[in-house]
Amino acid sequence: MNAKIWLVGAGPGDPELLTLKAVRALREAQVVMIDDLVNPAVLEHCPGARVIAVGKRGGCRSTPQAFIQRLMLRHARQGRCVVRLKGGDPCIFGRGGEEALWLQQRGIEVELVNGITAGLAGATQCGIPLTLRGVSRGVTLVTAHTQDDSELNWAGLTQGGTTLVVYMGVARLGDIRRGLLEAGMAADMPVAMIENASLPSQRECRSTLLEMAMDATAFALRSPAVLVIGEVARQGAVVELVTAAVGVA
Amino acid sequence: MNAKIWLVGAGPGDPELLTLKAVRALREAQVVMIDDLVNPAVLEHCPGARVIAVGKRGGCRSTPQAFIQRLMLRHARQGRCVVRLKGGDPCIFGRGGEEALWLQQRGIEVELVNGITAGLAGATQCGIPLTLRGVSRGVTLVTAHTQDDSELNWAGLTQGGTTLVVYMGVARLGDIRRGLLEAGMAADMPVAMIENASLPSQRECRSTLLEMAMDATAFALRSPAVLVIGEVARQGAVVELVTAAVGVA
Numbered sequence: 176m177n178a179k180i181w182l183v184g185a186g187p188g189d190p191e192l193l194t195l196k197a198v199r200a201l202r203e204a205q206v207v208m209i210d211d212l213v214n215p216a217v218l219e220h221c222p223g224a225r226v227i228a229v230g231k232r233g234g235c236r237s238t239p240q241a242f243i244q245r246l247m248l249r250h251a252r253q254g255r256c257v258v259r260l261k262g263g264d265p266c267i268f269g270r271g272g273e274e275a276l277w278l279q280q281r282g283i284e285v286e287l288v289n290g291i292t293a294g295l296a297g298a299t300q301c302g303i304p305l306t307l308r309g310v311s312r313g314v315t316l317v318t319a320h321t322q323d324d325s326e327l328n329w330a331g332l333t334q335g336g337t338t339l340v341v342y343m344g345v346a347r348l349g350d351i352r353r354g355l356l357e358a359g360m361a362a363d364m365p366v367a368m369i370e371n372a373s374l375p376s377q378r379e380c381r382s383t384l385l386e387m388a389m390d391a392t393a394f395a396l397r398s399p400a401v402l403v404i405g406e407v408a409r410q411g412a413v414v415e416l417v418t419a420a421v422g423v424a
Numbered sequence: 425m426n427a428k429i430w431l432v433g434a435g436p437g438d439p440e441l442l443t444l445k446a447v448r449a450l451r452e453a454q455v456v457m458i459d460d461l462v463n464p465a466v467l468e469h470c471p472g473a474r475v476i477a478v479g480k481r482g483g484c485r486s487t488p489q490a491f492i493q494r495l496m497l498r499h500a501r502q503g504r505c506v507v508r509l510k511g512g513d514p515c516i517f518g519r520g521g522e523e524a525l526w527l528q529q530r531g532i533e534v535e536l537v538n539g540i541t542a543g544l545a546g547a548t549q550c551g552i553p554l555t556l557r558g559v560s561r562g563v564t565l566v567t568a569h570t571q572d573d574s575e576l577n578w579a580g581l582t583q584g585g586t587t588l589v590v591y592m593g594v595a596r597l598g599d600i601r602r603g604l605l606e607a608g609m610a611a612d613m614p615v616a617m618i619e620n621a622s623l624p625s626q627r628e629c630r631s632t633l634l635e636m637a638m639d640a641t642a643f644a645l646r647s648p649a650v651l652v653i654g655e656v657a658r659q660g661a662v663v664e665l666v667t668a669a670v671g672v673a
Contacts, residue, residue: 191444199440307521336577337564
């Protein structure tokens with residue numbers, strides 16, 4: 176008899192940003208498979224479960240992913256309720272969609288639980304609204320990391336007029352800068368680089384498109400970090416923008 | 425003595441998608457100001473608080489917004505802990521950034537609490553991963569509604585290669601379709617229109633860019649709804665895409 180598999184977003188790091196549904200899944204879990212980027216503090220909600228660390232950082236490829244999937248499948252087929260805990264949200268750069276379908280194709284019941292994504296939490300903790308009337312009509316989340324090292328369409332990304340949030344970009348700051356400058360983005364476009372979003376160890380480095388790689392080096396910026404690129408990240412100036420936009424004296 | 429004001433994302437509708445931090449804020453609240461789109465079921469976490477409905481749907485403008493802000497300020501200055509509950513996330517089309525700065529400029533301590541945004545929850549509940557390796561490298565969230573009726577840069581939005589999620593678009597389906605077709609998006613681009621994301625009353629209407637306005641009428645699609653536009657919304661075909669992308673037999 177197969178049990179259910181939950182694919183759960185554990186949020187950006189702050190254990191209080193877990194949803195009530197994620198807590199319920201953890202309480203029901205007999206096996207919890209936890210990714211590297213998940214704060215182990217959330218395991219307080221599943222004291223009786225068997226915990227398996229299945230993290231993989233950049234560099235590893237399909238073998239560990241296949242192994243993780245087979246491990247989930249095996250536990251579910253042995254009748255155990257499995258929770259797979261992912262950092263942020265399982266469907267935003269989290270492979271949740273892939274894993275859910277792979278399991279469903281093998282007859283397993285899957286439930287996905289959304290989580291707060293790191294880019295959103297980091298920006299909020301730094302006082303940066305990702306959208307702002309009169310300044311930014313939307314937000315675009317992209318990952319700088321790909322399996323095939325293909326390049327993002329930076330020109331397209333700059334023309335939409337949205338705030339740009341880049342995940343997994345620390346190792347590729349030079350490429351991102353070059354891509355965006357060539358696409359015509361202003362060299363003085365504000366950039367906020369946010370390490371360990373939402374954790375007590377969160378650090379933010381404010382810079383510009385032109386200087387972000389140099390500033391990140393001086394700051395010793397480390398993964399995991401998100402980049403928020405856009406007018407909304409202009410320090411101090413946001414106050415003016417907001418005052419003008421709100422129009423309330 | 426001023427008390428604190430919490431600007432809290434109540435998530436997309438499912439009360440279980442509230443975060444633990446939002447629950448803590450509600451428990452501490454003496455006054456709760458609740459927007460239209462928030463599920464009143466979340467008020468179970470603040471049985472002793474005074475609840476004020478401050479919703480405003482499209483059409484109303486700056487007067488109610490100024491009124492809401494002054495009301496928050498007055499309660500905080502009277503020493504009451506205030507929670508302002510917003511649908512989704514306070515910083516994604518929620519004016520959380522504006523309100524936070526306006527209050528901070530008046531000496532009030534503000535804490536923002538992120539929430540799950542409706543576009544993410546709706547897509548997930550429909551089995552649509554917003555990002556998918558080999559198919560979509562990111563996601564763009566935009567609102568179709570503006571105060572000044574300005575047009576989005578549809579050409580820019582289509583060229584970034586990201587999944588497009590449009591909020592507040594039900595009344596503007598014809599304009600969105602025209603803008604995206606003129607920008608060169610394929611007429612058969614899949615579109616999922618999701619009403620009441622994450623609630624038991626959630627309904628989804630699958631269509632294409634060309635036919636979405638007609639299909640929405642036949643479906644009697646009503647606000648609140650989000651549109652997910654992109655290859656990831658192709659029904660059935662996602663299974664093929666995922667199987668190919670995962671590469672695990």
